[in-house]
Amino acid sequence: MRYRLASLIAVAALALSGCSGSSANNTWVFGSASDPTTLDAILMQDGESIRIGQQIYETLVKLAPGSASDLVPGLAKSWDASADGLTYTFHLQTGVKFTDGTDFNADAAVYNVNRWKNLPEALQGDDYYDITVFGGYGDNSLIKSVTKVDDSTFKMVLTTPKADFLTAMSLAAFSMQSPTALKAHNADKGSQDPSNDYWQKAPTGTGPFKFSEFVSGDHYTIVKNPDYWDKANAAKLDKIIFKPIADSAQRLTALKSGTVDTIDFVDANQLNDIKNDSTLQLVTRSPLDIGRLNINQSIKPFDDVNVRKAISYAIDRQAIVNTFFPNGAGQAADSDLLPSMPAYEKNATVSGFDLTKAKAALAASSCPAPCKIDFWYPDSVSRPYMLDPKGEFEAIRTMLEAAGFQITPQHKAWKGGYTTDEANGKYGLAFIGWIYDYADPADGPGIFYSTSTAKCGDVTPTKPHNCEAAEDNPAVAAAMAKAIAEPNATTRTQDWKDAMKLINADVADVPLVWAGSSLGMTKHIQGFVASPTQTEYYNTVYKN
Amino acid sequence: MLKFIVRRVILLVPILFGLSLLMVVFLHLLPGDPCGAILGEHSTPANLARCQHGLGLDKPLYEQYLNYMWGVFHGDFGVSAVDKVSVTTSFLTRFPATIELTVSAMLIAVGVGIPLGVAAAKRQYSLFDNFATVASLIGISIPIFFLGLLLQYVFGVWLHWLPTAGRYDLAAYSFEGAGTNFLLWESLVINHDPGEFLDVVRHLILPAVALGTIPLAVVARITRSAVLEVLSEDYVRTARAKGLTNKRIDDRHVLRNAMLPISTVIGLQTGLLLGGAVLTEEIFSWGGVGNWLFQAAVDKDFVVIQSGALILATIFVLVNLIVDVGYAYLNPRIRYS
Numbered sequence: 098m099r100y101r102l103a104s105l106i107a108v109a110a111l112a113l114s115g116c117s118g119s120s121a122n123n124t125w126v127f128g129s130a131s132d133p134t135t136l137d138a139i140l141m142q143d144g145e146s147i148r149i150g151q152q153i154y155e156t157l158v159k160l161a162p163g164s165a166s167d168l169v170p171g172l173a174k175s176w177d178a179s180a181d182g183l184t185y186t187f188h189l190q191t192g193v194k195f196t197d198g199t200d201f202n203a204d205a206a207v208y209n210v211n212r213w214k215n216l217p218e219a220l221q222g223d224d225y226y227d228i229t230v231f232g233g234y235g236d237n238s239l240i241k242s243v244t245k246v247d248d249s250t251f252k253m254v255l256t257t258p259k260a261d262f263l264t265a266m267s268l269a270a271f272s273m274q275s276p277t278a279l280k281a282h283n284a285d286k287g288s289q290d291p292s293n294d295y296w297q298k299a300p301t302g303t304g305p306f307k308f309s310e311f312v313s314g315d316h317y318t319i320v321k322n323p324d325y326w327d328k329a330n331a332a333k334l335d336k337i338i339f340k341p342i343a344d345s346a347q348r349l350t351a352l353k354s355g356t357v358d359t360i361d362f363v364d365a366n367q368l369n370d371i372k373n374d375s376t377l378q379l380v381t382r383s384p385l386d387i388g389r390l391n392i393n394q395s396i397k398p399f400d401d402v403n404v405r406k407a408i409s410y411a412i413d414r415q416a417i418v419n420t421f422f423p424n425g426a427g428q429a430a431d432s433d434l435l436p437s438m439p440a441y442e443k444n445a446t447v448s449g450f451d452l453t454k455a456k457a458a459l460a461a462s463s464c465p466a467p468c469k470i471d472f473w474y475p476d477s478v479s480r481p482y483m484l485d486p487k488g489e490f491e492a493i494r495t496m497l498e499a500a501g502f503q504i505t506p507q508h509k510a511w512k513g514g515y516t517t518d519e520a521n522g523k524y525g526l527a528f529i530g531w532i533y534d535y536a537d538p539a540d541g542p543g544i545f546y547s548t549s550t551a552k553c554g555d556v557t558p559t560k561p562h563n564c565e566a567a568e569d570n571p572a573v574a575a576a577m578a579k580a581i582a583e584p585n586a587t588t589r590t591q592d593w594k595d596a597m598k599l600i601n602a603d604v605a606d607v608p609l610v611w612a613g614s615s616l617g618m619t620k621h622i623q624g625f626v627a628s629p630t631q632t633e634y635y636n637t638v639y640k641n
Numbered sequence: 642m643l644k645f646i647v648r649r650v651i652l653l654v655p656i657l658f659g660l661s662l663l664m665v666v667f668l669h670l671l672p673g674d675p676c677g678a679i680l681g682e683h684s685t686p687a688n689l690a691r692c693q694h695g696l697g698l699d700k701p702l703y704e705q706y707l708n709y710m711w712g713v714f715h716g717d718f719g720v721s722a723v724d725k726v727s728v729t730t731s732f733l734t735r736f737p738a739t740i741e742l743t744v745s746a747m748l749i750a751v752g753v754g755i756p757l758g759v760a761a762a763k764r765q766y767s768l769f770d771n772f773a774t775v776a777s778l779i780g781i782s783i784p785i786f787f788l789g790l791l792l793q794y795v796f797g798v799w800l801h802w803l804p805t806a807g808r809y810d811l812a813a814y815s816f817e818g819a820g821t822n823f824l825l826w827e828s829l830v831i832n833h834d835p836g837e838f839l840d841v842v843r844h845l846i847l848p849a850v851a852l853g854t855i856p857l858a859v860v861a862r863i864t865r866s867a868v869l870e871v872l873s874e875d876y877v878r879t880a881r882a883k884g885l886t887n888k889r890i891d892d893r894h895v896l897r898n899a900m901l902p903i904s905t906v907i908g909l910q911t912g913l914l915l916g917g918a919v920l921t922e923e924i925f926s927w928g929g930v931g932n933w934l935f936q937a938a939v940d941k942d943f944v945v946i947q948s949g950a951l952i953l954a955t956i957f958v959l960v961n962l963i964v965d966v967g968y969a970y971l972n973p974r975i976r977y978s
Contacts, residue, residue, distance in 0.1 A: 134723060314738075315734070343932075347924060514672035520686060551687035564685070
């Protein structure tokens with residue numbers, strides 16, 4: 098009996114003391130924040146879907162690894178643009194196959210582009226990038242036509258020039274998918290139709306990895322594509338497993354216990370923890386996010402530019418960064434643009450902290466002190482550009498009150514209507530932010546201050562209107578339209594500088610912080626090239 | 642008995658119908674909708690309107706409800722607005738995970754709680770009894786999230802003995818193929834891989850201990866008081882007077898009679914845990930129904946919340962029905978009509 102008990106204890110101890118964590122050598126276990134929500138490329142819009150899509154699909158043109166603006170060939174080995182910026186001819190790589198064995202050629206490319214242009218109605222509710230870049234469907238799309246020239250060449254004609262068109266084509270949403278797989282798995286029937294099992298069973302691209310398994314809520318697995326066409330850039334890993342761990346503290350615990358090899362979106366207060374752990378390494382992305390206060394000029398007293406100036410002068414951005422973005426998690430922002438963008442100009446806004454000027458501006462406004470305003474912040478959320486919304490709110494509230502404002506705090510859950518109400522222009526002053534997809538003003542201010550006739554909540558505007566900020570200055574709209582259409586890079590940079598001057602003179606918002614994000618990984622993960630856009634290629638990653 | 646069971650099952654219909662109605666009304670009274678959760682920073686009036694139209698949220702509430710119920714009557718519980726996975730697929734994937742965790746937690750609770758309660762009752766007011774009482778009080782009071790984090794830190798981060806997330810070592814093993822998602826069963830019976838089985842057990846230990854602590858304490862306390870009550874009954878004294886051995890008295894008279902309240906508690910606790918152990922599943926990234934429904938509630942994923950509630954309510958009623966039937970077995974004097 099005694100021996101049996103001793104044996105049992107020995108077995109249990111052996112079992113327990115087995116190294117916890119991933120043991121297979123060439124498999125990378127990645128602690129992600131959630132499951133992907135789709136892998137039908139054109140519908141991908143959340144970071145976790147794009148993270149996986151970036152590995153199994155490829156676009157015609159790509160952002161160079163680590164860059165937010167430099168383009169390199171992808172499935173198109175070269176391209177020509179007409180002088181008027183309307184016609185793009187893509188010369189495709191040859192000998193490329195989708196992972197279902199079918200050919201990638203001009204026919205497949207034309208099929209994909211036509212699908213973007215004529216996105217089935219059942220898919221339109223899930224669409225973001227297609228409508229954002231091309232502006233509409235069918236005849237309303239920026240894509241006028243797409244035609245095959247020969248097996249390895251096709252041509253896209255736009256209705257109007259769009260200077261960031263090629264950069265936008267590097268977005269993972271505009272990846273090439275196998276027409277055969279899309280049709281066989283009813284991808285066009287929409288996400289609410291059970292017969293559409295494309296992305297959960299057979300997402301098919303040409304990338305260095307291919308789909309292997311999806312267990313909802315547990316993991317998503319991709320494996321090396323052994324037939325990848327670009328041998329020089331073939332995947333070094335055999336398998337990547339994405340394990341969803343929603344809570345950032347739990348992700349860190351999983352990393353430290355060896356349950357996963359890598360985690361993303363490390364909290365600012367966890368950075369030193371990782372830096373000080375000899376078994377871990379911290380990989381930091383350059384900033385490409387902007388945390389800002391949106392101001393809606395259609396709500397009083399924010400219609401008065403002096404009130405907006407007073408708010409901007411009253412906020413000490415460096416103090417906010419020092420307190421809420423420690424360890425280099427953020428930088429004080431003085432523009433909606435980032436310093437890495439050519440159109441950025443230092444101190445272009447009313448951004449210097451100056452309490453005297455703030456008080457003077459408020460005194461000169463239609464709402465002298467004590468000026469009562471509602472100030473909104475979101476609950477139950479942490480974003481790279483807004484790590485502690487309530488804490489930041491309290492700090493800024495104190496600053497604004499020192500300048501003569503009387504604040505009524507307002508808050509709502511981020512997913513409980515905050516983003517909807519904010520977008521519909523219901524908040525006068527509110528926290529919000531943006532994660533750039535690529536370093537181009539068209540993907541920031543070009544969206545923040547765009548106008549349309551869409552309803553703002555229940556209100557239908559009588560003319561093109563900006564719901565969120567009510568920035569309806571016709572000069573701003575004209576300057577942005579000119580910049581967005583200008584094909585010459587140098588002229589375009591100047592156009593954006595001009596547009597930003599107008600936007601800044603209006604004090605259309607209050608930029609607060611430029612933020613990046615960080616990953617934590619065990620030291621045996623090598624070859625990871627961080628990108629400011631958060632959309633890295635994992636073919637270069639290996640374990641040593 | 643059969644009539645009783647049939648009546649309870651029929652009662653499910655109005656219960657589920659009322660629940661579905663309540664759910665749809667309350668959910669739509671809450672601020673926000675899944676489109677705000679999906680779009681986040683990408684929310685613009687046009688994007689929101691297109692998303693709401695795609696999900697049918699722009700239709701009148703009664704029409705949304707009727708469409709939903711029509712689907713349910715045809716076995717279609719809908720598709721999540723946020724993760725785009727059908728509710729049936731998600732449930733069938735996740736429920737086995739919850740069952741494995743629940744059964745493991747309840748095995749710990751029953752396996753330790755009953756002997757602890759019996760031993761404490763038989764040594765009433767002894768040092769051991771006082772220790773068991775204090776321990777069970779702590780067990781009931783300790784927040785699961787605290788215990789879970791403590792266990793993770795000690796056994797995962799500090800000692801590196803046990804994993805802190807997931808159901809198995811994803812890099813070392815694969816459960817592709819069988820698809821039951823009962824991993825203990827698959828590893829042992831289908832894959833015949835003791836190493837894999839041991840790995841699944843290792844992943845189960847921390848969440849099961851965290852989840853089982855409160856039921857363990859409850860079972861121990863109920864067992865103690867139930868056994869004490871039975872020990873003072875006349876028929877136990879009579880049995881002693883007849884010269885029966887303590888073991889025979891305990892087995893045949895004390896425990897069997899004390900099992901009635903204990904089984905009630907076990908049934909209720911099991912039913913509750915099957916509804917998803919939100920905190921435990923969240924802390925240990927356990928892909929079960931609790932984690933799933935919690936996230937759906939955060940995301941205002943109406944279809945998942947409504948369908949999940951309907952399915953879980955059915956399971957809760959059925960588990961309680963099984964407990965009621967179990968009463969009749971334990972106590973032949975109980976007859977349902």
